Amino acid sequence: MVRADEEGKNNLKTTETLADNLKYLVVGMLMGIVFVKSEIISWFRIQEMFRLQSFHMYGVIGTAVVVATIGTLLIKKFNIKTIYGEPVVFGIRPFDKGNIIGGLIFGFGWALTGACPGPMYALTGSGFYVFIVALLSAFLGTYVYGTFRDKLPH
């Protein structure tokens, strides 16, 4: 069974054209710039974080969570619609054992590569081309997960 409310799911009913999709390209570009300029894609910054030797990463993620929470609450409170006039959908992902087991496994990989998925793309763009190999390996990891999903505890 595939959970319909997973992260990254498109909840828009209106069909978007290729030109409409360019706005996500622009948002992605801004994020890529922020990722590089704030050095959060750096393996050193991740090492500092997991060694509790710097506040930098905690500051970035903490601020992002606070800002995102305020933004989300404002959308809910004032019932703000999308630019297409549709109400915003907030799917809830129910808890399962995968959050724990998969979470730990991702944590191992995050500390090894020094990058979560967004930074893996950003590192490739910034000139660390060996991250193409890390990304291909990540696709393989997802492929293996998807193939054996039914046999894994959830």
Added chain:
Amino acid sequence: MRLPKLKIMLELLKQPWHWSIAGLLIGLTVPLLYVIGNKPFGISSSFRHMCAACLPSSASYFKYDWKNEKWNLFLIAGVVLGAAFAANVLGNTEPIKIADTTRAQLSQLNITDFKGLDPTDIFSFSGLLTLRGFIMIVVGGFLVGFGTRYAGGCTSGHSITGISNFQVSSIVATICFMIGGFIMTNLLLPFILKL
């Protein structure tokens, strides 16, 4: 004179950005994506779309209309382009300033290159051919791909978007991301880096 002002702006942009600026901009992405297209922010789902689009599979996990999710592929294409722009046009000319204790400890673990965002001892094609480089890039990448999808999201989907929506699953997942990272960094990585 306008030109000197522009120059000062560019110099400011070239310096590393403060964590609060980065946190603010990344946080704003969440409501922005909701409003411009009813999209919950998340990046690791792109791994799934890549598999569904490019690889043959009979698994139900890859049987869905990935084309309806192509916005996510535009987003990651943007991340690659934006990062290339930032590194080449707005690149910081000074070496990265990391904590002295981190630098000292990593030096003892055979890291020698502290100039860029990542040490080229490991994260380069010659580093990939070493045992520790292979483990960190290939095995590490695999664990990111396997783990994020098993957990149902990554730092963006769970730790930022999920927590901002008060999801219990996202809080649990984030705690587990951190526990995994602490274990790997402090207990296992010291041995791997010495290989």
